[in-house]
Amino acid sequence: MAWTILTNWIFLCGVVLVLGGLALQIIALSTLSLGVAVPIFVSGLVPLSLIAITVFGERLSGREWLSLLLVAAAMLLLALSIGTPPKVGSAEMPGWQLALVVTPALAVPLLLMVLGDHRPDGRHARPVAGVAYGLSAGFPVGAAEVAVKGWSEASAPGLTILQTPYPYVTVLSAVVGFAILQVGFQRCRVIIVATVMTISAKIYLLLVGTTLYGEPWPKDGGLAAMRVTALALGLVAVLLFPRYERDPEPEAPAPGEPPPWPPPWPPPGASRRAR
Template sequence: MNGTLAAFGATGLYYVGFAVFKVAADRMEPLRGNRIPHMAWTILRSPVFLGGLVLVLGGLALQIIALGELTLGVAVPIFVSGLVPLLLIALAAFGERLCVREWLSMLLIAAAMLLIALSIGGSGPLTAGPVPPWRLVAVAVPPLVLSVALMAFGDRRPDGRHARPVAGIAYGMSAGFPIGTAELAIKGWGDMAGSASTSLEILRTPYPYVTVVAAALGFGIIMAGFQRCRVIIVATVMTVSAKSYLLVMGTVLYGEPWPDDVGQAALRVLALALAVSAVLLFPRYDDRLTPQPRPVRQAQRS
């Protein structure tokens, strides 16, 4: 299959699957990051979630093909393009709305992806050589540990009566780095799939195991975020965090060349700066969801 078609197919399946995840999350009992076993059991018991997971796993299979044939500079803008149909789904199906700052953030993300596309040189896809396991572990472990810590210690009182509802930035970033880590492993998996003679050779590498652990963690955080926040905010911040991590660390881990031309390199740096600015521009709190105070009852006369 053509790598570009596989990338678009993976993107479509991923974000339709995330929309199904949102439906599943709204039907579940409250998820708590400091009760991870209960959280996992609740998620895995949902048939709606399992249906969305089938779509996402189909996207995973196509992403393995895409990252085995495309450079990261080509693949990342295609993967981010899935935010467009997800935005339409969020507006039409879930009734979500964006404020002016959030629309501006979306425009900055679109500009960043355009600059990444313009920064692509003429070099063909690079097949990554074997990566030492310690190097993959060094890249994978810190974001996973950070995400687990944020879930375990930062989700103890998410539903306080007087708390301002969060917009989902923390959930998106906490899910984005594990998913970006999973995609880093998928990149190595895709390259090995093109050169390995049997699937058993891939099973002897850390790529499948890093993919499963990191993706499972990211999906769990996404489900908790979808329960409390708008899907478009969580998914957008997750996508920007994941793809930025994939682009930067993938270049370091697999030795994909940075643009040689000074102008193209400047465009790549500017694109990453715009992506970070877009995340920082998102409002931290969603005041439109703030519950109105209940009227105080007058004390009854004795």
């Protein structure tokens, strides 16, 4: 499996893009506060949604479109709540504080994947829609971005940054998050997994990063209300995504072909009670 992946040029191009994005993120977080950076990072959902719809042929229900509109409204409110951005300075944070917030973000998704990753089988089974995979990947990715924030603000020059925990936490959290993300992409729709992952990761980054690195919350009451509303809309958007995929419509046999055997059960037209 490792040889197949590492010799796939599409995967290697993806790795280059991810590493380039990580480098740009480190640069961005060294000059921008989290309130400014998070809405910019979430804007990546726009091209991703277009790719999912046009390239992968994914389709969204009305409820799922509503979730995306709520995400857009949340990011607009978050951008409007910036006010006067605080100055970005070097962050000196004890390693135990970083471990305290990162460990649950890694342990809980891994535990859920190991103990709860049972693919549905049986007559009444329904395929999982990808919300669980998005949340399980989002928190490790958010933890990696929290470490990136410390990496970008650390006062250690050059390679002395390797003496801090930030690079190692970044790599470990990113590997866990992207591994779960790949599983979700193989089993579920890309747009659902990626949207839930992005929203959960950025909410985690904003809340935890603001607390750890001492960035002030908006002091103006109106701006603070906008930020709280934006976080609430993001949470509602995630909850609105359906937990299960819609049942696929059975394909009709081509003219001249025999009907499928055994016949589908329950037969078409059966009442829900009969099911």
